[in-house]
Amino acid sequence: MRVLAITGFSVALLLFAAVEWASRREGSRVPSLGDVCGYLMRYEIGPVPIGRIGLFSFWWWVGWHFLAR
Structure with missing residues (x-):
């Protein structure tokens, strides 16, 4: 496994x-990975930065599942 x-x-x-x-x-x-991340970071719905929250949540999830011991 x-x-x-x-x-x-x-x-x-x-x-x-x-x-x-x-x-x-x-x-x-x-698009390069940097272009995709840049687009996500600019995505907002009204005053809420949805892209930043989503990207932060993704990295938190990766860290929690693969890096935390």
């Missing part, structure tokens, strides 16, 4: 790297 989890995370990391590489090519229409 542990090997399956490590393999899954490795595949996800390789996919992120491939998408980031594709976004850096000349004339690419694929």
Whole structure:
């Protein structure tokens, strides 16, 4: 089971790297990870910064599940 989890995370990391590489090519229409995060950080509904709250919540969840011991 542990090997399956490590393999899954490795595949996800390789996919992120491939998408980031594709976004850096000349004339690419694929947004980079920084562009996506920037768009999320600007998203608001009225005065509530929904994008910032969502991104913070995602990182809190990742930290709680994978980094806390």
